Amino acid sequence: MPLQKIAMAKRTKIKSLLSGSLIGETVTVMGWVRTFRNNQFIALNDGSSLGNLQIVVDFEKEDAQKLKRLTTSAAISATGKLVASQGKGQSVELICETLEILGDSDAEKYPLQPKKHSLEFLREIAHLRFRTNTFSAVFRIRHHLAIAIHQFFHEKGFYYIHSPIITGSDAEGAGEMFKVTTLPLEGAPKDDQGNINFKKDFFGKATNLTVSGQLEAELAALAFSEVYTFGPTFRAENSNTSRHLAEFWMIEPEVAFADLVDNMDLAEGLLKYTIKHVVENCTEELDFLENRLLEEEKQKPQHERSEMPLKEKLMFCLENDFQRLTYTEAIDILKNSTPNKKGKFQYPIEAWGADLQSEHERYLVEKHFKKPVILTDYPKQIKAFYMRLNDDNNTVRAMDILFPGIGEIVGGSQREERLSVLESRMEEMYIPLEEMQWFLDTRRFGTCPHAGFGLGFERLVLFVTGMTNIRDVIPFPRFPGSAEF
């Protein structure tokens, strides 16, 4: 039967065929050829699962010219009977009755081969890497994590708030911002002082891409009690690491009538809920990624290998409480640690008040406690203006969650709800008060204790998939010098 006579909607997804319940039925499948072996066996993938469907063609009856077009990544439609497989590698297979090539794929030019490619190479052809097992597993898990996050908050009665992507506030204080303007780069209108006159710009003022939805989420939290945002955020920092992106997705819950302990409980609960969701719903993908990692580890020297396979690492994270301690306690541990005494730290710990470097965080998480760590009550000098000042007048009710291999995955705090304290903190840190009156109104009209945090979505995806470069867990990564596609 020619394709035109089959409604596209009549196709059956490969995932449901692989479950075996449709054995004996005649079905139509559509997908992309992964391999074509022995002039008989097509491994077909349609993205519905990691597994391929084996399609058996009768090369003695089929047109030889058509079979030559069954190249890697050609799109085809096949109709036939689903039967139990005679071969050993799969439980079911489709005995092909009609075969149609929907889209050819020139084998001489197509860059992907049925073999291992380096992640660096695939990053250069990010538009095609969806078609590999590794990236299909990663992005399927990314989807499930996003769904789990919404589900978690919805079940708890949180409302999903859409904070703006273009922001008129330039005092969010979380990093360099990308400017948004329709003014021409050359010959932009100037004011009396010779500065660019943003009154002539599209919005009548200077605007930027948001670096955080937190301040807007606080406005909503002081009406809805419990809200969260989940959207893209942008940082124009020149960060060249495997953990930073210029465009990334962030989850920012904000809760009224909550303190720092509630905040830590919420964050730990969210992380465990979403990881558990993936463990339960993405078994195939986790198995694949775990094996991939094991293969990769074989190439490495002993001391660089990770201590646990992927799934064990996730289960360990689910089954153990995160280690909670104050910054001050952490400094004591670090001061008395072997690497500090032996001068192994590049930045030795000498006095209270120093910001912790990556090497210190890694020591605490990977060597000392060997599990996720929540650090609280940092010196006020190294934290943001909106964090609640403790009675010691020295530390703030901040918390960072540190994960093995990732570092900081969550940063949050109980917010400063006292207007006068907040105003004096803002003055100390040179935050322009006059531009932040809308924010300060929350502290004027029915202020209350509240807390919230930001969770870096890609860092969560990194942890759950075991990938090591953040550019491999977002479809089209943006970072300094690169905005392809």
Place this chain on the structure above:
RNA sequence: GCUUCCUUAGCUCAGCCGGUUAGAGCAUCUGACUGUUAAUCAGAGGGUCCUAGGUUCAAGUCCUAGAGGGAGCGCCA
């Protein structure tokens, strides 16, 4: 932004102390085989050795600069 390593066929890599016509596996193409599992077997084609200078009788190999990439650091999520 800083430190460090890398760049040789479509991909992954070898190429010794600077010395003849730069190699392998996979992929591709041609043929054989026909229940394969990254199929197998035989054969063929495929190179701006990242770019530009320099040293040298001689440079893929040494030096300088630039471009691209990785890892680490800082900023953070």
